[in-house]
Amino acid sequence: MKLKDARIILTGASGGIGQALARELAGRGARLGLVGRRQDALQALAEELRQAGAEAEPIIADLSNDQDRMSAIMCMRDLYGGVDVLINNAGMSAFTEFAQCGPEVEERLFNTNVLAPMQLCRLVLPEMTARGSGRIVNIGSTFGSIAFACFVSYSTSKFAVRGFSEALRRELDGSGVGITYVAPRAVRTELNTPAVMRMAERVKMNMDDPVYVAKSIVRAIEKDRKDVYLGFPEALFVRLNALFPRLVDGALRKQNLIMREFTQGTES
Helix, strand or coil, X not given: CCCCCCXXXXXXXXXXXXXXXXXXXXXXXXXXXXXXXXXXHHHHHHHHHHHCCCEEEEEECCCCCHHHHHHHHHHHHHHHCCCCEEEECCCCCCCCXXXXXXXXXXXXXXXXXXXXXXHHHHHHHHHHHHHCCEEEEEECCHHHCXXXXXXXXXXXXXXXXXXXXXXXXXXXXXXXXXXXXXXXXXXXXXXXXXXXXXXHHHCCCCCECHHHHHHHHHHHHHCCCCEEECCCCHHHHHHHHHHCHHHHHHHHHHHHHHHHHHHCCCCC
């Protein structure tokens, strides 16, 4: 897919991956609607991109809210006349043992990670299918293929995103609308709490730079890729877990015990 002049709505634009993605897309001539909750950060990013010659507008929205989701899409239509690409990048995490993760956290997590992408897709699909073109990009996670202890709710939400992407791709087959699912491994962003960073260092978790992840996502869009798993050996472990999950149980047992140490009395 050619990105020059493509009308792209990018959620989670003020975060680490989101900002890097916005810069990569702007460099390719895309016309951007930058969606997020942090007005100052979005306006600063949009101004930076405009000074570099790009078309970029901030769209302030809390995507856990139905009304804001609708408003974001309507704003995109007012700005650019429609949507060619929807990138569902916004997300939240929860690092805690399942018994300690309250229902209010789980509700907010699923609203953000699962329901928001689904509802945004529903809002943009009619125009995409009507013209026979468009692309939806869902940013998942390695945690959506390998379920990790102490990330039970987060892993579950990302499994849902992966399943949604696969099912929707099959439903839209032949429509001209493509679905790209990208699953990064851990990324160095502010989504990770201090407790997560300490745990990651202890278990020697591989973590990628947001710029690398953004470049990989843009490459996947340009090449019309269906599924992309980032990072080695994590991408290999995804395949291994699909075939021999009980083998992976044993491989993660020691790591699970270490991870629990960092959930005790720490921010999640």
